Amino acid sequence: MRFSVLGPLRVETGGRTVPLGGPRQRAVLAALLTAPDEPVSRARIMDLVWDDPTPSAGVNLRGYVSKLRAALHDPADPEPRIVWDQGLRLRVAPGELDVWEFDLHAAAAQRARDEGRLADAAEAYRAALALVRAEPFQDVEGSSRFEEVRTPLRERRDLAFERYVAAGLDLGRHADLVGELRTWHARQPLWEHLAAQLMLALFRSGRRSEALAVFQETSETLMDELGTGPDRELRLMHRRILADDPGLQPAARARLAPVPRQLPAASAHFTGRATELDALDGLLADGGEAVAVLSGPGGIGKTALALHWAHRVAAKFPDGQIHLDLRGFDPAAAPMDPGEALHAVLDALGVPAGHLPEGADARSALLRSTLADKRVLMVLDNARDAAQVRPLLPGTAGVSSSSPAATASPRSPPPAPGRCAWPSSAPPTPSGSCAGDCATGGPPLSPRPSARSSPRAPDCRSRSPSPPRGPSTTRRFPLRPLRRSCGPRSGDSTRSPTRTGAPTCARCSPAPTATSLRPRRGCSGSSASTPDRHSRSPGPRPSPPPRPARPGSCSPS
Structure with a gap:
């Protein structure tokens, strides 16, 4: 069923127009449509229908409501369209009223206009105005107070046309x-x-x-x-x-600058990393700006994690999301120069090329000014070192609300003693100490790297005490390979299931159980067991275990 009030009052269902009766009966329906799907008191309906209600107006109102229920009856819906709910309520579902559709188009046009998409804004305003057929409730003969209903609808229509013309003139x-x-x-x-x-x-x-x-x-x-x-x-x-x-x-x-939406598509099969995702979410809960550094060997999933999290929180950064590949470890191209990176970011934020100053320092200052009072997410991928990232960081808390997230690989040379391996919100302090927010602000998110892992930066906190943490934070998240089971894959019918009591991999099971042990040949109740083939021993590698004795050859007590 479709209710139309932006013109003569009309109700359509199944391709036919519903007869609505005489002027008073139509006015009662119009009064109910002034608050669709909401209860309207009898007194309010009578004020909108009659200028001077007669003593019989209440009885007439009940008759009009009964006739409207019959006219709006839908055989597929057992509940009547007009119900009593602390007042008379006309049930209207989403999409059944032209005013609601008009408001949806107008809101979409306003969003497009704010984002600089003038062509989309003009089309949305045109779609809204196409619903206007004439004056609102044009043929409704209500009381003089019904004009209070028409006036706001006229103003919304006129505002939409005014903005539609403005967008067209700009185009x-x-x-x-x-x-x-x-x-x-x-x-x-x-x-x-x-x-x-x-x-x-x-x-x-x-x-x-x-x-x-x-x-x-x-x-x-x-x-x-x-x-x-x-x-x-x-x-x-x-x-x-x-x-x-x-x-x-x-x-x-002047041309309105569009809001940048540069995040590449995230992996559709992302899984795991719940601890790291929770820690990244915690950075936003602290308020102010934050810098997150994802580090780990190549191919461990730093970029996948950064993009997955960035898409998940993109709605919290309405002023844009920027992605930039710094080419820190690209074998086919040189690392991106900070001046070039600043040019790309400022261009994405709508700064004209003619307004860009010369030199990385001046561009970095312009970037901090551009990000003032904005919420922007920057994903800086494949960062080589702190010098490449630091010019792209926002200003102090209260000046900017940006959240850069950098991914880096520890293939770069280790930092000099006493210097931070990753960018911080402030440059390292002199005399061999580090700024308070370098590296991780808390315990690591995963176990410490093994001896085979790449070298990591010296622990700055062990060299000098850190100053109190301010609103701006930098966190480093070292990633480790995800654990994988050594048993059969789920759903693999070609592999037989693990037998109860069979030895399991020491990396997948925290400790062997009693059923994991095999008795030695000729034992008599000994609890010694054959070492697991995955376990490591400082001594020489043991010889393969002998075959277990046949039944009856060993009699454990």
Whole structure:
């Protein structure tokens, strides 16, 4: 069922128009549609239907409601459309009312306009205005108080048309808008802002004399109807057209910068890393800015983890998400220079190329100013060292709300003694100590690396005490390979299941059980067992265990 109120009141279902009865009965339905799917009191309905209710108005209202229930009855729905719920409530589902659809299109247009997508905004406003057929509730003969319902609907319609025209003028569609503007101006000749938009569209279309004629006609109408002249906006437009002001041309208008959405697609089969994901979520809970460094050997999944988490929290950074490959370990290309990286980030944030200063330091300062009061997520992939990343970090807390996340591989040379291996929110302090937020702010997320792992940075906290942690934090998350079971894979029918009591891998089982042990040949109740073939021993490698004795040859006590 479809209810339409942006024009004559109409109800349609199954491709047919539902007869709604006489004027009073239609007014009762219109009163219920002023608060769709919400209870409306009897007193409110009578105020909107009758100017001076008679003593029989209450009885008539019950009769109108009964007839409307019958007219709106749906055989597939046993519950009536009009129910009593602390008042009379007309059940309206999402998508059944044109006003709701109008509001959805208008909201989508506003979002697109805020993000600089003017073409999408214009199309969404056009879709909203296509639902408007005439004046709201045009044929409803209610009381004089029903005008309180029509006025807000008119204002929403007029605002949508005004923004639709503004988007079209910004896109250079002035010639296409002239016809629509003339039609609306004829219906509302006292709307001065609309007259100014019509004059601008005519002037840009090369019809200067017609634009001046619109000003003259509007001025006379205002004087005749209201006894006053045009407002300041209309007079200013008239003077600028007379002076052939070049600023009225579309090329003189500033282009809105789009919001960057640069995150590559995340892996569809990501699994594990729950501890690391929880720790990354904790950085956002602290407030302020944060820098997370994911480190580990190549191919361990640093980029996959960073992108998975970035997509998960992207909604918390409405001002954009930036991804940049710093090429720190690319065998086919040199690492990205900090000046080049700053150029790419500033370009993504909408800074014109002509406004970029020379030198990495000046560009880094411009980046901090651009990120002020914004929430932006930056994923800096394949970072080589701290010097490559530090110019891209935001300013101090309270100036920026950005959250860079860098992925790095420990293939780069180890840092000099007493220096941090990874970027911090402040440069290392002199005399061989490190800033307070270098490396990890707490215990590591996974066990310490083994002797075969790549060397890691010296522990700065063991050299000098760290100052108190401020709102800006830098955390390093060393990744380790995920544990894998040595038993048969799930669902693999070609492998026989592990027998109860069979030895298991020492890396998959914390300790062997009694059933994992095999008796030695000729034993008599000894508890000694054959070493696991995966276990390591400082002594020489033991010889293979002898075959177990046949039944009866060993009699454990």
